[in-house]
Amino acid sequence: MLIRRMDINDLERVVSLEQQLFSSSWSYADFLYELLENDFSFNYVIEKDGFIVGYIGVWFMYEQAQITTIGVDPCYQRQGLGKEMMETVMEIAQRNQCETMSLEVRVSNFKAISLYESLGFHKEAIRKNYYQDNQEDAYLMIKRLEESM
Numbered sequence: 001m002l003i004r005r006m007d008i009n010d011l012e013r014v015v016s017l018e019q020q021l022f023s024s025s026w027s028y029a030d031f032l033y034e035l036l037e038n039d040f041s042f043n044y045v046i047e048k049d050g051f052i053v054g055y056i057g058v059w060f061m062y063e064q065a066q067i068t069t070i071g072v073d074p075c076y077q078r079q080g081l082g083k084e085m086m087e088t089v090m091e092i093a094q095r096n097q098c099e100t101m102s103l104e105v106r107v108s109n110f111k112a113i114s115l116y117e118s119l120g121f122h123k124e125a126i127r128k129n130y131y132q133d134n135q136e137d138a139y140l141m142i143k144r145l146e147e148s149m
């Protein structure tokens with residue numbers, strides 16, 4: 001198992017996973033912007049046996065880190081890979097002097113909420129009608145990084 005920075009050659013596989021995992025997905029161009037244009041954006045893939053089975057994106061914005069996306073191939077879910085990627089970016093965030101990490105998650109996404117709560121994130125607020133595809137609410141979830149690291 002290997003976690004490494006995402007590069008352009010990974011995008012076809014990442015976008016295909018993204019389309020499989022999300023009802024409203026980021027396009028190739030969206031990821032390309034993150035890799036090439038957005039200086040705050042750091043993106044990683046996780047490989048098993050040389051094959052990409054998941055990915056995570058985070059913005060490091062001074063003292064705040066924000067998870068932008070995380071996904072694991074359905075065939076490889078519930079094997080600890082999502083947690084492994086989250087822990088990796090939390091460590092990198094701490095090394096970058098980030099004090100908090102935040103994210104938004106659909107209120108119905110119990111798998112992801114459970115993952116984040118297992119890592120010490122708490123529900124800070126509800127963002128009403130946050131998702132454009134079905135007007136679903138989001139939880140804003142936050143973790144203070146120095147608490148347990």
Ligand SMILES: CC(C)(COP(=O)(O)OP(=O)(O)OC[C@H]1O[C@@H](n2cnc3c(N)ncnc32)[C@H](O)[C@@H]1OP(=O)(O)O)[C@@H](O)C(=O)NCCC(=O)NCCS
Binds near residue numbers: 069071079083
């Ligand atoms: C959310 C997601 C990334 C989790 O990845 P994963 O590799 O399956 O998660 P892990 O195996 O590391 O699970 C870690 C913890 O998360 C929770 N969890 C993960 N999947 C769960 C499930 N199906 N049911 C209940 N809890 C779950 C558990 O607490 C789990 O710990 P445990 O297995 O010791 O009980 C994955 O389900 C996914 O890609 N979902 C679709 C995309 C998505 O919704 N991303 C989040 C957007 S905010």
